[in-house]
Structures are given as C-alpha cells and as structure tokens.
Amino acid sequence: MSATHTDVIVIGGGIVGTATAFFLSRRARSVMLLERGLTGQQASGVNFGGIRRQGRALHQLPIANRALVTWRNAAHWLQHDVEFLPAGHTRVCYHEQDVETFEHYAREARVFGLDLEVLRGREVFARFPLLGRKVLAASISPLDGHANPRVAAPAFARAAARLGAQIRENVAVTLVERDGGGFRVEDANGRVYRCERLVICAGAWANRLSAQFGEPVPLDAHGPQMAVTEPVPYVFGSSMGVYTHVKAESVYFRQIPRGNIILGGGPPGPADIDTCRAAVTPLNMVRQMAQFRRLVPALAPLHVIRTWSGVEGYLPDGEPIIGASAAVDGLYYGFGFCGAGFQLGPGVGETLAELVDTGTSAIALDAFSIDRFTKRAATAFKTAGAS
Known part of the structure; x- marks a missing residue:
C-alpha cells in the first residue's frame, strides 16, 4: 500500500x-x-468552555495571553462563530487564606499582563448580589470569558x-x-x-x-462532571468558579445568552481510553448541586436537563x-x-x-x-x- x-x-x-x-x-x-x-x-x-487566564500557573500566562488574541479574532479567522463571549471570569473563595492568595496572585500576574480586580466582603455582593453570603472575596478578570467547546x-x-x-x-x-x-x-x-x-x-x-x-x-484518564440547566433569564455575564483547596468545593458555572446555565467541577469521574467512554457519577452530581446551592442559592430550584462527560488526560x-x-x-x-x-x-x-x-x-x-x-x-x- x-x-x-x-x-x-x-x-x-x-x-x-x-x-x-x-x-x-x-x-x-x-x-x-x-x-x-x-x-x-x-x-x-x-469541557466547560472557559476562556480563563486567571488562576493559571504564572509560566502558563504567556501562552494564555497568546491564545486570547486568537479567541478574540476567532470568528473572523475561522469564518465561524465559536460563541466567544468576553464577559469576564470571576473566582470566589470561602476561606480567609484564599483571600490572601487572590491578592498575592493579582500582584504577580500583573507582571505577565493579566490585570485582576479583587473585591472583599460587601463589595462582592454589591457587584454579584446573587452570591451566597459564605463568599469572602472575588477575583475578577474582565477580559476573559467563555466559548462553545x-x-x-x-x-x-x-x-x-x-x-x-x-x-x-x-x-x-x-x-x-x-x-x-x-x-x-x-x-x-x-x-x-x-x-x-x-x-x-x-x-x-x-x-x-x-x-x-x-x-x-x-498519563491518567478522568472525566469531567458536566451538566446544563433549563433556560432562565440571563443574569450572569461573567463565568464564575470557586477557588479552594477542598476539591468538593471547586465548582464553576457560566450562563449562555439563551439562558441555560452550564455547570461543572468537583472530583472527576471515571474514564477509559480503551472504550473511549467517561461517565457522570450520580454521587458526584448530588454533591456538585449542593455546592452550587451554597455558591448561588437562587440556583436551587433549577432543573438539570442533561449531563455529560468525556475522556481527559491528566499528569x-x-x-x-x-x-x-x-x-x-x-x-x-x-x-x-x-x-x-x-x-x-x-x-x-x-x-x-x-x-x-x-x-x-x-x-x-x-x-x-x-x-x-x-x-x-x-x-x-x-x-x-x-x-
């Protein structure tokens, strides 16, 4: 041949x-x-579809900054709308030591061209009134956003x-x-x-x-635990995630303009490279939803209409x-x-x-x-x- x-x-x-x-x-x-x-x-x-630079290891930021240029130009360069929405990315935290991490990271990231705004206490709820009152601080990256993976x-x-x-x-x-x-x-x-x-x-x-x-x-394989809700009025421009050292607390969400809220995070699920299959586990989903109710209590009554996963490689x-x-x-x-x-x-x-x-x-x-x-x-x- x-x-x-x-x-x-x-x-x-x-x-x-x-x-x-x-x-x-x-x-x-x-x-x-x-x-x-x-x-x-x-x-x-x-995956979640996050166009997130903040929170990355500092040595990843030059590549992340280069990538952002392409995301901004994607519709023109690719002649297709990848639904990039530069609505910002926000990280929040529940633990006092993580507030200090936000401020330290913001100082260091500025050297790499990433400008972040860190809010504490009442400033957070003035900007994001739907957040649960356990949130202590928020770190906002205004030029980041999300797209459709x-x-x-x-x-x-x-x-x-x-x-x-x-x-x-x-x-x-x-x-x-x-x-x-x-x-x-x-x-x-x-x-x-x-x-x-x-x-x-x-x-x-x-x-x-x-x-x-x-x-x-x-190289190990794991599967993200993803879900999407029914559509509701569009109120969350910025995608949002929890920064924490407690893996179960680490959830994130974004809302797309038609109203659906895409959810992810928590411990990953099983994945198999031989069958090319990954699964959302029921226990992970139950625990994930509890964390979303903690993060945004108003999410509690929403119906999840679909869950999914896929095979990701981890080092x-x-x-x-x-x-x-x-x-x-x-x-x-x-x-x-x-x-x-x-x-x-x-x-x-x-x-x-x-x-x-x-x-x-x-x-x-x-x-x-x-x-x-x-x-x-x-x-x-x-x-x-x-x-």
Whole structure:
C-alpha cells in the first residue's frame, strides 16, 4: 500500500491539534491531521468552555495571553462563530487564606499582563448580589470569558482545510516510528503515512504514541462532571468558579445568552481510553448541586436537563507537555492539559506551529518539556538496576 507523504502530520483532532494544523497551514506548510474519531469529540468538545487566564500557573500566562488574541479574532479567522463571549471570569473563595492568595496572585500576574480586580466582603455582593453570603472575596478578570467547546475544534479544522490542510477523521493511529530522515505512521487499517515532522496531540491516548519513541509518561484518564440547566433569564455575564483547596468545593458555572446555565467541577469521574467512554457519577452530581446551592442559592430550584462527560488526560504535576521531544529530532508534543487546556489550545497550537516551522518559539517551553518525566523514569530505572 503506497504511503501518503506530507511536511507535517498532526495526530489528534482536539483544540490543540486542530489549532496546530490551522497555524501550520497559515505558514504554508503542507499538513495532514489524523483523528481517531471526530474532531473535538473528546476533551476539547466536552469541557466547560472557559476562556480563563486567571488562576493559571504564572509560566502558563504567556501562552494564555497568546491564545486570547486568537479567541478574540476567532470568528473572523475561522469564518465561524465559536460563541466567544468576553464577559469576564470571576473566582470566589470561602476561606480567609484564599483571600490572601487572590491578592498575592493579582500582584504577580500583573507582571505577565493579566490585570485582576479583587473585591472583599460587601463589595462582592454589591457587584454579584446573587452570591451566597459564605463568599469572602472575588477575583475578577474582565477580559476573559467563555466559548462553545462543541464547535471550536471543528471550526479550527475546517479553517485549516480551507488553507490546504488534509483533515482525516476516523483514522486510529497504531504505529509511529522514525523512518530515515522523517517519520512513518500507520493506522489500524494498515494505511501508511509519511512526514518530515510529527506532532502528537492525542490527549489521553498520547502516551501510547510517545512511548513508541522511548518517552512514556504517567498519563491518567478522568472525566469531567458536566451538566446544563433549563433556560432562565440571563443574569450572569461573567463565568464564575470557586477557588479552594477542598476539591468538593471547586465548582464553576457560566450562563449562555439563551439562558441555560452550564455547570461543572468537583472530583472527576471515571474514564477509559480503551472504550473511549467517561461517565457522570450520580454521587458526584448530588454533591456538585449542593455546592452550587451554597455558591448561588437562587440556583436551587433549577432543573438539570442533561449531563455529560468525556475522556481527559491528566499528569501528576498538573502541567501539560508542550514542545519538542527530548529524544527524537522532528518530533513534537502537545497533550496532558489536565482538564484546563481549552483556553490554552489556540496559543499552544500557534506556538507549536512556530516551533515546527522555525525551530524556535517566542515563548519559553522548558517548564512543559516531556523530559521532566522521562529523566525521572530513566533515573528510577538505573537506581532499580543498581540495587
């Protein structure tokens, strides 16, 4: 069977993979994207849809800022409305030590171009009168917002295709290997693809591919616990979440203009990369709703009309893997976003495209290198062998 050859193959059709294909196509690279299902079907299509910069590790903010530029221009660049609503993002807290965290983070984030407004006590309720009175403070990021994850990755894929990229869905990649000066990729049906550069953006399935290059990582799969209510009058412009060290308290919501309120948070549920399935657990949902009533008592009478989940990839340090392979020239990664990659996706895609095309990137990626795991694994292996 003859092989298809292109400059760059991107494996994975989530927000990161499709954005990478889009920005590579803008750089006039020939690109093929291979997706095991449909674009945006898993983590990128089932998440909360938050376009949130605040609360991120400070070293993620340059990518988040770059991503925000794309979100602002998405309707024009992609020729499709991804329902980006720059209505702001608000974090609230219940514990006094977290108030101090808000103020400290606001000072540090300002250096990275993120301006936040921190409110305390009565100032919070003057701005957000529907909040429960257990809330002590709020941190507001006025330029953030939310978008529709169901349409975003497919819109990037279609835009990439208009620029010449080949988007191939329902292609399950099973084998990746170095092949001379490039790479050989094989799918479950025995079709072979060849490329000069390879970018793995395969989400929770990425370890199965990175391990074939001697770079395994401890990637786990979990599922977000998501729900949506019946429509009610539109009163919440800003998306809102609880900052806390108590996982059960960590819930978030946003309201879309037609009135439905989208809910998420709390402990994640089970997910399986073999079946490509994830579940909302009844106990998680009951506990989640109790936290929403605490956050906004007026939500208590609303009916939940649908719940859903999807397969997300998590790494133990909570940081993604972004950048060049530590072992193989011409190989790049963008995965492991730990349930927080939707906003970053366009920024990661633009940065990976820049890196693939020029060999360097304007944003430092050292903190996201895959070798933070592969070095650890090699050290552990040597230690075990010496004992």
